[in-house]
Amino acid sequence: MLPAGPFGVLLEFDSLDKVQRCFAWVERWRTARPGVLVDVVPAEQTLMAIATFDDAGQRGLREFVAAVGAVDWADAGTDDDAAPAADAETVELPVTYDGPDLDDVTRLTGLAANEIVSLHTEAEFTVAFTGFAPGFAYLTGLPDALRVPRRDAPRTRVPTGAVALGGPYSGVYPRESPGGWQLIGQLAPWAPTLWDETRESPALLRPGTRVRFVDAAGQSAPDSSAPAKLTQATAAATEPGLRVVRAGPLTTVQDLGRPGFAHLGVPRSGAVDRTSLKLANRLVGNEEGAAALELTLGGGAVQLEVGRWVAVTGARCEITMTVPAPESALEPAAAREVGPDRKSAPAAGPSHRPIVMRTVPGTAFYAPEGAVVEVGPAVAGVRAYLAMAGGVGGFEVLGSRSVDLLSGVGGRALGGGARVGVGVPVGLPPDIPGLGMAPVRDVGDPVVVRLVLGPRSEWFTDDAVRDLVAARWTVGVESNRTAVRLDGPSLARARDGEPASEPLVVGAVQVPRDGRPLLFLADHPVTGGYPVIACAHPADVDAAGQARPGTGIRFRMVGGLASR
Numbered sequence: 001m002l003p004a005g006p007f008g009v010l011l012e013f014d015s016l017d018k019v020q021r022c023f024a025w026v027e028r029w030r031t032a033r034p035g036v037l038v039d040v041v042p043a044e045q046t047l048m049a050i051a052t053f054d055d056a057g058q059r060g061l062r063e064f065v066a067a068v069g070a071v072d073w074a075d076a077g078t079d080d081d082a083a084p085a086a087d088a089e090t091v092e093l094p095v096t097y098d099g100p101d102l103d104d105v106t107r108l109t110g111l112a113a114n115e116i117v118s119l120h121t122e123a124e125f126t127v128a129f130t131g132f133a134p135g136f137a138y139l140t141g142l143p144d145a146l147r148v149p150r151r152d153a154p155r156t157r158v159p160t161g162a163v164a165l166g167g168p169y170s171g172v173y174p175r176e177s178p179g180g181w182q183l184i185g186q187l188a189p190w191a192p193t194l195w196d197e198t199r200e201s202p203a204l205l206r207p208g209t210r211v212r213f214v215d216a217a218g219q220s221a222p223d224s225s226a227p228a229k230l231t232q233a234t235a236a237a238t239e240p241g242l243r244v245v246r247a248g249p250l251t252t253v254q255d256l257g258r259p260g261f262a263h264l265g266v267p268r269s270g271a272v273d274r275t276s277l278k279l280a281n282r283l284v285g286n287e288e289g290a291a292a293l294e295l296t297l298g299g300g301a302v303q304l305e306v307g308r309w310v311a312v313t314g315a316r317c318e319i320t321m322t323v324p325a326p327e328s329a330l331e332p333a334a335a336r337e338v339g340p341d342r343k344s345a346p347a348a349g350p351s352h353r354p355i356v357m358r359t360v361p362g363t364a365f366y367a368p369e370g371a372v373v374e375v376g377p378a379v380a381g382v383r384a385y386l387a388m389a390g391g392v393g394g395f396e397v398l399g400s401r402s403v404d405l406l407s408g409v410g411g412r413a414l415g416g417g418a419r420v421g422v423g424v425p426v427g428l429p430p431d432i433p434g435l436g437m438a439p440v441r442d443v444g445d446p447v448v449v450r451l452v453l454g455p456r457s458e459w460f461t462d463d464a465v466r467d468l469v470a471a472r473w474t475v476g477v478e479s480n481r482t483a484v485r486l487d488g489p490s491l492a493r494a495r496d497g498e499p500a501s502e503p504l505v506v507g508a509v510q511v512p513r514d515g516r517p518l519l520f521l522a523d524h525p526v527t528g529g530y531p532v533i534a535c536a537h538p539a540d541v542d543a544a545g546q547a548r549p550g551t552g553i554r555f556r557m558v559g560g561l562a563s564r
C-alpha cells in the first residue's frame with residue numbers, strides 16, 4: 001500500500017487476478033460508503049483509489065485504508081470475485097484478419113495465419129482493465145500460443161479499429177493513435193463503435209465485459225439505419241449564447257471535469273486552475289462547477305448573443321467590453337454608472353459612438369446583447385477564465401462539458417467564428433464587498449508546491465530525492481494542459497528498466513528516462529509507464545498551472561520523506 005498524494009493510495013499486487021478481486025471488493029465497499037472515493041482505477045499489477053479533494057475525502061481515505069489493509073488477499077473472496085458475473089454482457093466484434101503484422105506474428109509463433117485466426121476467434125476474452133485511451137480495453141484470455149512481444153519501434157499512427165496483440169493481452173484501438181502492439185486485423189465496417197460520446201455510456205467495453213472475435217471473411221454488413229449523431233457544432237447552434245470573435249492561442253470550454261470514469265480510460269480533465277474557475281462562477285451567481293471559457297495567455301474576444309453578467313479571473317490581463325451603439329444608444333459616461341441593482345443606469349441623449357468599458361480580472365460586470373468582451377494578453381499567469389451567468393454550454397460527455405485535449409473527449413478547442421450556447425441564469429450575482437470584485441491572485445515566483453513522497457520514490461537514489469526538494473526548478477516552454485515540464489538537475493534512477501503501467505493522479509510528479517520531471521495537470525493520462533517520485537497537493541497544482549515558462553518552482557515535502 002503506497003501513498004499517491006494526500007487524497008490517493010496505490011495498492012500493489014503480485015497478480016492480475018488479485019487486482020480484479022480487489023476491484024470487485026472495492027466496488028462493494030463504495031456501494032456501502034458512497035461519496036468517499038471518486039475514482040478507482042485498476043491496472044495490470046496495481047489499483048489506485050482516489051478520494052474527494054477535501055477534509056472529508058482524507059477522513060474517508062483513512063477509513064478505506066484501514067478496511068483494505070485488514071483483508072488477506074491470498075484467501076479473500078471467492079472465485080466469483082475475480083471472474084466476471086455470469087450475466088456479464090458479451091460483445092461480438094467482427095474482424096477482417098489482414099493486419100500488417102500478421103506475417104510477423106506467424107514468424108514469432110510458428111503458426112500459420114489460419115491457425116492464428118482460429119485461436120483468436122475461439123477464445124473468450126474478458127476486459128481486465130482499461131487505459132491508454134478512452135475505450136481501450138486490455139483483454140485477458142489470450143491463448144499462450146498467441147503471446148508475442150510488442151513491436152521494437154511503435155507506430156506513430158494506428159488506425160481506428162485495429163485489432164492487436166501485446167504480451168498477454170489482445171486489444172482494439174478505439175481511435176487513431178500511436179501504438180506498439182502487433183496488428184493482426186481490422187474491425188469490420190459494421191462492427192459496433194468502441195467509443196461513442198453520444199451514447200449514455202460511451203465505452204462499449206468496460207471491466208468485466210466478455211468479448212468474442214468473429215472472422216468477418218465472407219460476411220456482409222447487416223441492414224441498419226442509425227440516427228444522426230449530435231455533434232458539438234449542432235449542440236452549440238441549438239441555443240443562443242456567444243460567438244468567438246478571436247480565439248487567441250488556445251480557448252476551450254472547461255468545468256470541474258469528469259471524475260469517476262478513469263476505470264474507462266477517461267481522464268478527469270477540467271479547468272487547470274480550479275480555484276479561479278470557481279471564483280469566476282461565484283462572481284456571476286453560478287454554481288462553482290459551471291462551465292466557462294479557459295483562455296490560455298489571453299488574447300481572445302467573444303460577442304454575446306444574449307445579455308449576461310460576466311466575470312474574468314485567473315491570469316492578470318486587461319478586460320475590455322465594447323457595446324456597438326444603436327440609434328438610441330446611451331452616452332458612454334452615463335452607461336458606466338452602476339445603479340443600485342448593479343446594472344448600468346440609463347441616461348438621456350443619443351449617441352452613435354460605441355460604449356467602451358475597461359476593467360481587470362476579478363470584476364463582475366453586465367454585458368448586454370451584442371457586446372464584445374476582449375481578454376487582453378496575459379501579463380502575469382497563463383490561464384484566464386471567462387464565466388457568464390447561466391454557464392457556458394457545449395457538448396456534454398459523462399456529465400461534463402470539459403474539452404480534454406489529450407484524449408479528445410468532449411470535442412476540441414474553439415476557433416474564430418465558433419458559437420457556444422449559454423444557460424439560463426439561476427439568480428443574480430451575490431452581493432460581495434467591492435461591488436462584485438475579488439482580489440486577483442498572483443502565483444508568485446517561485447511557486448511553492450507541497451509534495452507527498454511516493455508511490456515510486458524507491459526507484460530513485462537518495463540524492464535524487466534530496467535534489468527534488470533542494471533545487472529551484474524552472475517551468476519549461478513545452479508545458480501545456482497535460483503537464484508542467486520542469487528544467488533542473490537530472491533525477492538519477494536507483495533501478496534499471498521501467499515499472500508496469502500504473503494509474504496516475506493529478507499532481508503526480510513523473511520522471512521519464514531523461515530525469516526531467518513532469519508535474520501532471522488536468523489533462524494527464526489515466527495510466528503511465530514511468531515511475532512517479534511524488535504527488536503534489538491539488539490546491540498547489542492550480543498555482544503551478546498558472547506558472548509561465550521561466551517561472552521558478554520549489555517543492556516542499558509534507559509527507560513520506562521521514563519514512564524513506
